[in-house]
Amino acid sequence: MHAYANPTRFLSLARPLTLWFLILGLALITIGSAYGLFYAPADRLMGDSVRILYIHVPTVWLAMGGWTAIAIASIVQIAWRHPLAAVAARAVAVPGALFTALGLITGSIWARPTWGTWWVWDGRVTSVLVLFFLYLAYIALAFASSEKGGVSRVTAIFGIVGAINIPIINRSVVWWNSLHQPASITVGGSSIDSAFLWPLLVNVIGFSLLFGAIVLMRMRGILAETKVEARLKRMAAE
Amino acid sequence: MKAKHQRLALAVLALVALVGAGLLAAFALQDQANYFYTPSDIVEKQPEVGQAIRLGGMVQKGSIQRADDGVTVTFTVHDGASFQPATYTGITPDLFVEGSGVVADGKLTADGLFVADTLLAKHDENYIPRELEGIDMTGNITRTDTLVE
Numbered sequence: 001m002h003a004y005a006n007p008t009r010f011l012s013l014a015r016p017l018t019l020w021f022l023i024l025g026l027a028l029i030t031i032g033s034a035y036g037l038f039y040a041p042a043d044r045l046m047g048d049s050v051r052i053l054y055i056h057v058p059t060v061w062l063a064m065g066g067w068t069a070i071a072i073a074s075i076v077q078i079a080w081r082h083p084l085a086a087v088a089a090r091a092v093a094v095p096g097a098l099f100t101a102l103g104l105i106t107g108s109i110w111a112r113p114t115w116g117t118w119w120v121w122d123g124r125v126t127s128v129l130v131l132f133f134l135y136l137a138y139i140a141l142a143f144a145s146s147e148k149g150g151v152s153r154v155t156a157i158f159g160i161v162g163a164i165n166i167p168i169i170n171r172s173v174v175w176w177n178s179l180h181q182p183a184s185i186t187v188g189g190s191s192i193d194s195a196f197l198w199p200l201l202v203n204v205i206g207f208s209l210l211f212g213a214i215v216l217m218r219m220r221g222i223l224a225e226t227k228v229e230a231r232l233k234r235m236a237a238e
Numbered sequence: 239m240k241a242k243h244q245r246l247a248l249a250v251l252a253l254v255a256l257v258g259a260g261l262l263a264a265f266a267l268q269d270q271a272n273y274f275y276t277p278s279d280i281v282e283k284q285p286e287v288g289q290a291i292r293l294g295g296m297v298q299k300g301s302i303q304r305a306d307d308g309v310t311v312t313f314t315v316h317d318g319a320s321f322q323p324a325t326y327t328g329i330t331p332d333l334f335v336e337g338s339g340v341v342a343d344g345k346l347t348a349d350g351l352f353v354a355d356t357l358l359a360k361h362d363e364n365y366i367p368r369e370l371e372g373i374d375m376t377g378n379i380t381r382t383d384t385l386v387e
């Protein structure tokens with residue numbers, strides 16, 4: 001794993017990967033969204049408002065996946081002192097927060113015609129709002145105290161502590177009577193009709209690849225920034 | 239034990255302790271964090287007349303009755319075990335149909351009727367295309383007349 005601690009080696013892998021993730025991700029999102037918006041059937045009760053599912057589910061999935069990635073990177077950073085883990089964790093924070101906001105906004109737009117309200121303080125909705133605030137706090141902390149381009153150890157600890165919220169979000173609809181429906185796709189199968197399901201899966205994969213591309217771009221940006229800083233310091237010393 | 243492993247063990251231990259603490263706290267919150275009470279909860283806890291409560295459950299099939307004024311609707315909420323008659327005056331959400339989930343804010347009157355001030359519809363985890371309407375998962379034909387009104 002430490003082989004890729006060398007930025008040159010990492011960059012030689014990240015550069016083509018960014019491009020492939022981006023192209024493949026955008027292609028899948030185009031296919032999934034076009035099918036979902038124009039060809040997939042309307043829902044029995046929700047009608048056309050069901051189509052926001054194709055954006056809502058992938059964004060919230062990545063909102064939770066983003067923090068899970070931050071927590072894993074934080075453990076790797078603290079245990080192995082891997083320099084790229086700190087850079088990766090920092091790179092995930094802003095897109096993670098953005099996707100959380102998108103998930104909340106699309107959910108709210110869906111809730112108005114379906115539930116009859118823009119917002120409720122139920123377990124699922126509130127715990128995702130908490131996730132959004134955790135992201136904001138993490139970003140503030142990461143930018144206030146960076147080490148060699150990555151996040152500081154205090155920020156890494158915060159990343160691990162914040163992971164507490166992920167199982168709570170996942171279980172919120174099971175533990176508490178919630179207005180949000182329980183999970184449709186579980187290990188046991190899916191209660192989403194296959195006509196809705198496949199464009200949804202295409203979009204989930206597409207958005208995940210796009211997210212990966214954004215994170216790789218941001219990692220490359222952070223590494224380039226550190227390089228510039230180091231060079232400027234050397235020039236100033238000479 | 240190498241320093242690296244010691245750090246890993248500490249980090250994992252901290253994570254496990256934190257998640258455990260979070261789960262315990264969430265579990266303890268079970269009653270307070272409930273978004274609504276089911277009809278069975280109302281039977282069990284006997285809320286006072288006039289106390290603000292939130293009722294949630296399924297709208298019993300065949301129970302929705304619209305009054306002549308066009309905006310008042312009476313219906314029965316059930317959770318499989320208990321039944322709670324309710325009434326609401328106002329525009330109902332699109333998903334408010336017989337057999338679907340509902341969450342309502344309101345109060346109980348002395349004669350046991352639940353008077354709702356707000357009414358929210360709850361969607362379940364099933365997504366079914368319109369073409370398959372009326373055919374449930376087991377292949378039985380269900381009532382569809384209520385979906386059109």
